[in-house]
Amino acid sequence: MRVLVLGIGNVMFADEGIGVHFVNLMTKNYKFTSSKNELTLMDGGTLALALTHIISEFDYLIVVDCISANGASVGDVYFFDFLNVPNFISWDGSAHEIEMLQTLHLMELAGDRPTTKILGIVPSRIESSNFSLSDEVIKASNILEKTLLDHLKELDFKCEKVANFTLNDTLDDYAKKGLK
Numbered sequence: 001m002r003v004l005v006l007g008i009g010n011v012m013f014a015d016e017g018i019g020v021h022f023v024n025l026m027t028k029n030y031k032f033t034s035s036k037n038e039l040t041l042m043d044g045g046t047l048a049l050a051l052t053h054i055i056s057e058f059d060y061l062i063v064v065d066c067i068s069a070n071g072a073s074v075g076d077v078y079f080f081d082f083l084n085v086p087n088f089i090s091w092d093g094s095a096h097e098i099e100m101l102q103t104l105h106l107m108e109l110a111g112d113r114p115t116t117k118i119l120g121i122v123p124s125r126i127e128s129s130n131f132s133l134s135d136e137v138i139k140a141s142n143i144l145e146k147t148l149l150d151h152l153k154e155l156d157f158k159c160e161k162v163a164n165f166t167l168n169d170t171l172d173d174y175a176k177k178g179l180k
Contacts, residue, residue, distance in 0.1 A: 003155060008048060009066060016123060022167070023064055037155055037156055067089055067121065081116070082117065085118070
């Protein structure tokens with residue numbers, strides 16, 4: 001089975017970029033192996049619709065993105081199946097080119113959407129031209145990490161920690177792009 005972990009978000013809008021920063025962090029910090037399955041971690045940025053041809057190549061998709069949830073606190077983490085989205089969850093208020101939710105619905109209509117799970121986090125700040133993440137989202141990234149690793153283990157992946165980079169390290173990478 002081909003598995004894609006896709007980080008979605010706009011890194012120039014503070015917490016909105018957590019999906020991208022988180023996937024980049026996992027890529028730096030872990031080596032994933034499986035005798036049965038193949039794993040790809042990808043920075044999808046804000047290109048949801050433009051990624052359909054890539055997403056359709058996979059059998060299983062885990063989207064890491066910001067979400068809104070009624071009654072939730074900043075930093076709350078939710079993991080759910082795309083076909084069973086809890087009624088208190090939404091993707092409103094993001095800074096994406098086109099919403100990932102809409103892209104997944106379009107792929108479903110075309111028969112191209114793989115089995116899909118959502119790993120979502122409630123953001124604090126969505127501010128333009130701000131590469132930083134809120135303290136609440138940085139702290140909650142530990143829950144994102146544990147949730148993803150536990151699920152990948154259920155999918156027969158071995159997860160070996162090979163480095164100890166932090167989210168702030170990945171933020172620095174983006175903030176320095178174009179300054180060299």
